[in-house]
Amino acid sequence: MRLARLTLAAAALLLVTTAGVPAGTPLSQTERHAALSSDAIQPRGAAPRPSVQRARHEAPFGAFVGSWDNYIPQIRKMAQWLGGANMQVGHTYLAGNGWGDIEGDPVVLGLWSQWRLADPSRKLVLGVPMLVPNEANVPDAEVVKLLARGNRGEFDQHFLRLARKLVALGGGDTVLTLGWEMNGITYTHRCKPDPTAWKAYWRRIVTVMRSVPGQHFRFDFTPNRGLDAIPWTRCYPGDDVVDIIGMDSYDQPAGGSFDQYVSEPYGLQDQVEFAAKRGKPVSYPEWGLFRNGDNPEFVRRMVEWMRTHDTAYQTVTDYCPHGFWQCDRNPRSSAVFKQLMSGSKGGASTYASAAAAGH
Known part of the structure; x- marks a missing residue:
């Protein structure tokens, strides 16, 4: 999501509005098919289509309630x-102000x-920036230079230190949303300035972190839903370095319907088909309300979607304007979310066995 700069001095999270091409922007079928085909994906309507529906079930779920240790009791x-x-x-997320943030506060x-x-059924999902400073309006030309430096190995040591800390602290099975929302324009770790270099850099980071003995990290490729600034398929770094196909999904743009969020280019349907073709589960690390006020129908449909697809986990973003517990702006949505999730026993992890196997 559009998070403000994460700093230890200011744990509050402020909303940053993302510019660029918004989700739901019209794209002709010709343009869409050309983009999908260029990334080795069969265009919509081509046969065979993968099976994506699952019997109704509960996926492991949680919420983003804050980034630092004092937020843990909120869960x-x-x-x-x-x-x-x-x-x-x-x-939770690592701050991205400097490389010390990426190495992780022990x-x-x-x-x-x-x-x-x-609790052995629990999972920690950690947002890891790929470049710093990550929310400083760094121009595209500088992003290109930073990606080149990353591909020369200049930043390897920081990700190696993070991996070693996680393993030493018992977090060797952490799910990492590395470079989340790379198809947008908010973050320095965005893909559009140089997709080829971005994919190579992702691959390098994963290789470095997987080199640490005792790790069995899961790497979650998590774009924004929709076209945004670049088709997220152009940023996909490869099946061997991705374990989960995630998607951050908010109810935007204004006036959009859930059916549009499913069928839009690079939307929910494209996500689950892309993942199914690769034998990978999907996830929804960030979801919630955004552009349409108190929207209980979106909540109902989103929960149903996650329960009927191969969802590894889902975490709602629970602060205003997105959430339902810590935000009093959405009373109808809050009531629906509470009705749907109250007493949930959680779900069996679709990636637990793979994580146990390691790499």
């Missing part, structure tokens, strides 16, 4: 609000790892 409080629901997924990582280790 328990939200679970109590949901009638004792089993919130299995903790979602106290914060340690406390999150303790939360994870307290």
Whole structure:
């Protein structure tokens, strides 16, 4: 999502509006098919189409309630609000102001790892920036230079240190949303300035982090839903370095319907078909309200979508304007979310066995 600069001094998260091409922007069928075909994806309507529907089930779920250690108790409080629901997924982010942030604060990582280790069904999802400073309006030309430096190995040591810390603290099975929302324009770790270099850099980071003994990280490729600034298929780095095909999905643009979010170019349907062709689960690390106010229909349809597809996990973004527990702006949506999720026992992880196998 469009998060403000994460700093330890200011743990509050402020909304940053993303410019560029918004989700739902019309794209002709010819343009769409050409883009999809150029990335070795069969265009919509080509046979055979992969099977994507699953029997209705509960996916492991949680919420983003904050990035630092003092937010961890909020998970328990939200679970109590949901009638004792089993919130299995903790979602947090590394700040991206400097390379020390990317290496991870050992106290914060340690406390999150303790939360994870307290219950074997839990998963920690960690947003990891690929470049710094990550929210500083860095121009495209500078992004290109940074990607080139990354591909020369100049930043390897930082990701190696992060991986070693996670393993040492018991977080060797962390799910990493590396370079999330790369198809947009908000973050320095965006793909559009040089897609070829971006994919090579992702591959390099994954290789470095997988070199650490004891790791069995899951790497989650998580674009924004829709076209945004570049088709996310052009940023996909390869099946061997991606474990989960994620998507951040908010109810935007204004006036959009859930059916449009499913069928739009590079939307929900394209995501689940892309993943199914590769034998990979999907995820929704960020979802919630955004452009259409209190929208209970979006909440109902989104939860149903996640329950009827091969969803590894889902975490709602729970602060205003997106959320349902910490935000009082969405009373009808909050009531629907609570009705749907109260008492949930959680779900069996679709990637647990693969994670246990390691690499």
